[in-house]
Amino acid sequence: MAHAAVMRPPAPAEPGAGVYNAKLGMWVFLGSEVMFFTALIGSYIILRFGNEQYWAQPAQILNVPITAFNTFWLICSSVTMVKAFAAAQDGNQKALRGWLVATVVIGAMFVGIQAYEYAQLIHLGFLPSGYRAGSELAEAAAAGTPYHGSALPASVSLYGATFYTMTGFHGFHVTMGVICMAFVTWKAFRGSYTATDHRGVEVIGLYWHFVDLVWIILFTIVYLI
Amino acid sequence: MEQTEHAKHPPYVGIFAALAVLTALELGVAFFENWPKRVIILVLVFLAIWKALLVALYYMHLRFEPNRLRILALAPLPLAVILVIAVITEYVW
Amino acid sequence: MNWLLPGGVSTFAGDIDRLYYVILGITGAAFVIVEVALIWFLIKYRARPGRKAYYTHGSVKAEVIWTTVPAVVVVMIGILSGGVWNQIRGRDSVPPGALPLAVHAKQFEWLVTYPGPDGQLGTDDDFERRNDLRLPVDTPMVIALTSEDVIHSFFIPEFRVKQDVVPGMTIRAWFEATATGEYSLACAELCGNGHTTMGGTVTVLSLDEYTQWLADPSRTVASR
């Protein structure tokens, strides 16, 4: 809903939190986002804590190289985002637009790469419900033959469920972000942001960096641990 | 970090570099065979928290916000911790 | 009919009921104080023409009193409860000599596995009864509760026993009946369309009647 906050007609900051409404509102909203991911990530931690035997080794099923690249890629989009914000502060319209476009493009590509990753995993036979019967993974697991180093767990239904839920909802957030970002970019091209009032850029930036931050956590605990 | 305090913009690119390096470090550690899993996990979490902090403090410029806002931003975290810890005790009982 | 708790026939029924009456006394007092004060004030201070209310913003002394008193009282209730709770559910609350039974819940029945003559579960003289729980009087019983499908709740009102039965977990519940007779077993957790019918009978026998019955389950025992 970030864009809704952005659409607020400009008004000088009222005292109170010491920041203007849209920014405060975004931080408040992010508070609830934190709790949403708490539900997902918390469940993951809890379920995994009790069922280590149902978890595969890092990189055994998941494609870490491509995700590592995607992580790096998302960090890039964060730096382009702050660059855009800095440009807005300096009132440098040209740079602002350039950086925003870059951010939108990179964000969209992140989603694309994740979609590719999903396709690959599903092809392998790794589903939210566990192994796909008859798939390469299912066979290896049944046979107990080493697969990328060690034997696969007997079942990965929890692994799959938590993996797809967490990364899926992160992907969903990125998609939302890209849409809102496209809207902000469009406004930027209409010259809506000045050196004195560029709240839209700052607010969408907050959301964008939050999503990046969540990914930093997810990448570590889902792919590397 | 000190001199950047006064610079007009925080060292955004420098932080970007730091994030990239930390990510590389993580990858290194994660597949470092001859460490016990426990240690690896601890190190990884430590690194991840560092990355998260960099993003929150500089990219989300919490570092330059009034305290009220920082508190507001951190408020939900204790609740998250309470939930996870309480439920995990189900397994250790 | 008895307007308070129905008679309890297990060793910890007494403690639970006592606790209940303690709380009844305390909350009863709180209830009377509040309601009486409320009604009394409403009548005594009802609006009268040409009169202004007494202008005050409160009194620290009063605040302190009605903060600390309830605090002390509830903590006290908490401590009392904690003790009883540990006797019933504490880590090592199950008495050493307790006789084992296994109860498997499924939509919508209770399957009771008896150890058979040897008194050991998991041996091949075990046998099963449906919705028919029999146990000896004055003997601690420990029951391993498992579920086939959904969550049920093992409820014997007169014993003051209630324990949810969760699929995927084996939950041990123990109790000791103090009087022979027929009681009801009920399911206290919504478990589907047949929830309302998921009942059984609990028959408490004398110890030797029970052992005899274990030896020869076909034999029906007169239960009093």
Next chain:
Amino acid sequence: MATMAATIDHAHAHVDDRSFLRKYIFSTDHKIIGIQFLMLSLLFLLIGGLLAMMMRWELGFPTQPMPGGTLLPETMAPGGILLPEFYNSLVTMHGTFMVFFAIMPLLVGVFANYLIPLKLGAPDMAFPRLNMASFWIAVPAGVLMLAGFFVEGGAAGAGWTSYAPLSANAEYSGVSLGQELWCLSLVVLGLSSILGATNYITTVINMRAPGMTWFRMPLSIWSLFITAILTLLAIPILSGAAIMLLFDQTIGTTFFLPAEGGQPLLWQHLFWFFGHPEVYILILPAMGMVSDIIANGARKPIFGYHSMVYAIIGIGFLGWIVWGHHMFQSGMNPTLGTTFMISTMLIAVPSAIKTFNWLGTLWRGNIRLHVPMLHACAFVAMFVIGGLSGVYMASTPVDIYIHDTYFIVAHLHYVLFGGSLFALFGAITFWYPKMFGRMMNPLLGKAHFWLTFLFYNLTFFPMHELGLQGHMRRIYDPTQYAFLQHLQPLNEFITLSAFLLFAVQLIFAVNFIMSWWNGKKASPNPWEDTGLEWSTPSPPPHGNWPETPTVHHAPYEFSSPLVQEDYLMQNRKVEGAPAAAASRTE
């Protein structure tokens, strides 16, 4: 505060030339949105009530054809006899509608929307468009939930708590689509609530009029503020859990199914981690508005205003660390049970503070027993009963016996109906003139109050007794159990009282609707109250005030020696009044 005035001029043209559609349907005016929520949630209150009536018939006269029951489709009540599966849907939907679609929107959707800007001296919410979105998202959520009754397999039937695995796998309950709609609807409603909460919090922090310092905010606003924080942080947990449950139902995941390590108890932990804050979401605003009304009725400042504020905050915080008290018998780690028992007990303390401060406010007052005041006092009387019964359940050993019995049902109706709903009847009567410019009829109001009060207690008090006799909740036919048969007369009595209780609600409905056009025209301040909202016409114009009011006084300056009248409005400047506190954000 020139900037503030500027904001208003900027945000709202004073001449109101909006089309009908923008003005009444897709309005961004917090007052209109509040009224829209009022209509929506009263409708759901009515539906929830009707479902309750069907349940009561079944419980009072088990497996007997229900009058008019033949109108229901065969899949629900063949020959007018309710089916067990339909009964389960009734219980579930009754609880769900009442909690999520009646009381919660009534308290938060209606009064947070209507009161926050008006009581803080703001022209509107911080994000008017977001506000409109939050209402128009709530509507489809309600439709989705209702749709359950009309789909294959019927509406969700696993209780409003939807415990897994029963709720997670259609094989167990026979309900598939209905249960999925339940999850979906709550996720959608959750979005609406979160948008609302974001708006309320921002508005309270940032949009207070000059002089409206934190400790000059009326208790209604304080409680709505804390409630918004609870909503903001609790609802996402439910959304997350509901989504996982939805996946278990649809795409074969096993979060809450015991197979391969899934955790049925995890659902309960997530649900109640949300659920207990939720029940405080359902009582805090009621407490706040009752405080406003009681101060007004007693013509006295609230006794111990500051401790009232800290009590609200205390309840709000403690609410997060007690959820386990719903799971004492669930097979949860017993040591955890003890911890949760202590934290739960402690909640009695802030509640006690509030209760006794209400009494302190009445003490030596000059009490006007107008209709809102009657309801407010009933709130105190009934909430105490519900609260005290909570202490029995908080005591883990006693809870072993009364858990999942009608003792719980009695408790929850004492706090939710005797508490929240009485407060709401009072609040609706109190702010009706501000909303619609007309007074509700006091005679009908009194009649409705006394009859409701009577039949309410006749309906719910005996449920304690049922519970003590071991009568389980959520059972379709009590006569199935030998040890419950002797309770059937009591069940019949409760049922008849419930029917009468429902019937007398008609008085309220009539009063509510008729007063709309033939009610006595309301002056700006009919109750002689001190709040800012009474300093603008009834109903207030778009933008609320020509220019922002300035606040000079604490919220409840009744019978102040400074003035002749027995009330001193917050924005009235009088010589010799204590100077405004230094900063409006201290």
